[in-house]
Amino acid sequence: MPERRLFVYDRDRHSESHPERVVTQRRDQPRKFEDISKWQIETDVAIIGFGGAGACAAIEAADAGAEVVIFEVASASGGSTALSSAEIYMGGGGGTRVQRACGYQDSTEDMTHYLLAAQGDLGDEERIRLYCEGSLEHFDWMLARGVPYKDSEFKARAIVATTDDGLLYTGSEKAWPFRELAKPCPRGHNLEIEGDNGGPLFMKIMTEQVESRDVRIEYDARALCLISDDAGEVRGVVVRIDGEKVSVLARKGVILCAGGFVMNREMLATYAPETSQIATPIGNPFDDGTGIRMGEAAGGTLLHMNQCFLTIPYYPPSSLTFGILVNAQGQRFINEDVYHARIAAHIRKQVGESVYLIIGEKYWKEPNMLGGAIVATGETIEEVAEEAGLPVDNLSHTVQAYNEGAKKGVDPVFHKQADWLAPIESTFAAIDLTPGKHGNYVAFTLGGLWTRPTGEVRQMSGEPVPGLYAAGRNTCGLPRRAEGYASGLSVGDVTFFGRMAGRRAAHREGRG
Ligand SMILES: Cc1cc2nc3c(=O)[nH]c(=O)nc-3n(C[C@H](O)[C@H](O)[C@H](O)COP(=O)(O)OP(=O)(O)OC[C@H]3O[C@@H](n4cnc5c(N)ncnc54)[C@H](O)[C@@H]3O)c2cc1C
Structure with missing residues (x-):
């Protein structure tokens, strides 16, 4: 009993x-x-x-x-x-009708490996395998019940598709380390309806x-x-x-x-x-x-x-991805091109009291949904560090090393994709995203x-x-x-x- x-x-x-x-x-x-x-x-x-x-x-x-x-x-x-937006994560088995129409040949192995890696120690392997193996049938079940999906891809980095496009990347598939563990493929299926009206x-x-x-x-x-x-x-x-x-x-x-x-x-x-x-x-x-x-x-x-x-809506605008996130030591801790909830999870793991987005004027766009506070601006990164109360040498070294790599299209430490790499240049700003203080978590x-x-x-x-x-x-x-x-x-x-x-x-x- x-x-x-x-x-x-x-x-x-x-x-x-x-x-x-x-x-x-x-x-x-x-x-x-x-x-x-x-x-x-x-x-x-x-x-x-x-x-x-x-x-x-x-x-x-x-x-x-x-x-x-x-x-x-x-x-x-x-x-x-x-x-909700009712985006549904589906794929594998050669691809759903939408994936194939958009030129993607997804495999069950890649989908399974991705989800196993993403869920880590907490993942339930039996459940993940069942889900991936049954995913194409699930997509067809949706179609048979009249759920409409358009054979087109929404290409922007976004939390939800604001168009009626049927497919988009909704996870960290293209980001490190996942792109090395499983072939990236978009699996977020969005209903054929304009705006965020899927749910x-x-x-x-x-x-x-x-x-x-x-x-x-x-x-x-x-x-x-x-x-x-x-x-x-x-x-x-x-x-x-x-x-x-x-x-x-x-x-x-x-x-x-x-x-x-x-x-x-x-x-x-x-x-x-x-x-x-x-x-x-x-x-x-x-x-x-x-x-x-x-x-x-x-x-x-x-x-x-x-x-x-738990998440912070880090994008859109996707241009914020060109910034870097640093902790109270002025050090980076994540490749900023991952899914927004992965960013929030890593923010929460930082030792010290604060987390900042460091970004150049060119890529800072408003309105955005971050809910951060601009706490420092300056023509030099040292000025920004001082104003934000960050260790000047550390932040200066972090930005210098990042910029050197970005100029060559590489991020040797956190492996951000080349598409999101550009040197951070003046005017610089520090945006406070410290949980409990700022940030729309x-x-x-x-x-x-x-x-x-x-x-x-x-x-x-x-x-x-x-x-x-x-x-x-x-x-x-x-x-x-x-x-x-x-x-x-x-x-x-x-x-x-x-x-x-x-x-x-x-x-x-x-x-x-
Ligand atoms: C803004 C927003 C956007 C999201 N977008 C997505 C997305 O695009 N894709 C995605 O995968 N997830 C998304 N999510 C998460 C996802 O929508 C939910 O986790 C999921 O829909 C929950 O489904 P459910 O059937 O478990 O619960 P629900 O859909 O909440 O259904 C539970 C039902 O039980 C009823 N109920 C509760 N208690 C009782 C009771 N005691 N007696 C009788 N009835 C009761 C409730 O009224 C409710 O109708 C989003 C969530 C939010 C809030």
């Missing part, structure tokens, strides 16, 4: 007025199956959350013949998926797909806790609808697709304190971790809860329930919690660290493994 934490210390009540140590039952603690005398709703599969993961799980579960009910706390579908269109299409099937959808329905039997098997879920607590019997299982926890300040401060101090959370208000907590309370294990997608969470790739939520022993599945940011899935993130990995994960969880739950032997 899965281990359960029945009681927790209630911090809210342990206050001046309640000085005694108060112990209270967790609100998300599972209800006992044996105590339920009446089921208001019965189904095969109950899905919690109607964002990207929930939609894909519902489509696949219904197509596999299961009776499905979705419970969504908001009054409409969408979640954070609808707020709303994607969720509109997915919602229509769900509605066209025999799936019951309950909006304004907040899942409160799971229902487990004495053996620890999840048998259903309690949902609040119209102010009433409704008991839902899920004969085959419950799939938690309720998103991450970046909007839950207490959880963020507890699990990812550093991120909570420096970053603005991005997502929808219901990214409050309720699904994760329900799963944990029913015996699930949490994984990598400190990991977040934003984040959403990557940690969550530990699952099998097929969606089964795992106990500490690794065994599944019977009847319980999860997908999307409710889980610790494919992207596990900012350092190796590429745009499209989250919606890729959410949709690919959401589909898998839907199929797996639908094929489970049902229990009344």
Whole structure:
């Protein structure tokens, strides 16, 4: 039987007025199956959350013949998926239709090697391999459901394509060290729609797909806790609808697709304190971790809860890539042509109190999204160092060495691509990007329930919690660290493994 934490210390009540140590039952603690005398709703599969993961799980579960009910706390579908650009990271196997049309012959090996290297120690090899091997089929599945992709490439270095072009580089594939480990290829697939409007269109299409099937959808329905039997098997879920607590019997299982926890300040401060101090959370208000907590309370294990997608929008304008980033010692620490979240991850690792962008007037462009403060300008780099409070000799040496290489089109220390190399010349400026002080750092969470790739939520022993599945940011899935993130990995994960969880739950032997 899965281990359960029945009681927790209630911090809210342990206050001046309640000085005694108060112990209270967790609100998300599972209800006992044996105590339920009446089921208001019965189904095969109950899905919690109607964002990207929930939609894909519902489509696949219904197509596999299961009776499905979705419970969504908001009054409409969408979640954070609808707020996103819905770029999806896909490729391998010779290339998707869009990749091939744009002249790229992607290979599954290159895609796999890239993702393994990017996710590093935290990567889940089984999940990465499954994702890469199934990626072409996933692309075709999207097409068959009416998701439009244009056979054209967006060539600028950007966070999102602002055109309707179908393909762009969204990771660090062309940057060192990755270009030496796997042949670079663009894999970010962008929906055919002008502007940054992929998310709303994607969720509109997915919602229509769900509605066209025999799936019951309950909006304004907040899942409160799971229902487990004495053996620890999840048998259903309690949902609040119209102010009433409704008991839902899920004969085959419950799939938690309720998103991450970046909007839950207490959880963020507890699990990812550093991120909570420096970053603005991005997502929808219901990214409050309720699904994760329900799963944990029913015996699930949490994984990598400190990991977040943390970034600083370093580009556009791409010309800022011609600058160099230095730490409090006036030394570089990264090739500045990598993906923006990798930059943020390395900024966070610096010893000392400050991080600056050092750039020449020619390449400094405003407006930009950095949120940095120009703290020093000067005709010489020494003046800038002094004004910014950086060690003069160090910064001077850093810039001199960088410029010598840049003139020859090489970066011997950090291997920035020649396309982004140019000597830094007067007038010089130092832009303060010190986390917690300056810089538009934003984040959403990557940690969550530990699952099998097929969606089964795992106990500490690794065994599944019977009847319980999860997908999307409710889980610790494919992207596990900012350092190796590429745009499209989250919606890729959410949709690919959401589909898998839907199929797996639908094929489970049902229990009344
Ligand atoms: C601005 C922005 C841009 C982004 N762009 C990209 C991108 O281009 N590509 C990419 O890969 N990633 C992107 N991301 C990240 C990505 O969008 C999300 O990580 C992903 O869409 C999450 O999907 P999900 O299905 O897990 O959660 P969601 O889409 O958030 O769905 C969860 C649903 O569960 C509901 N819910 C929550 N609690 C309950 C409850 N107790 N009961 C019932 N329902 C509940 C919520 O209301 C929500 O509808 C972006 C994120 C943001 C914020």
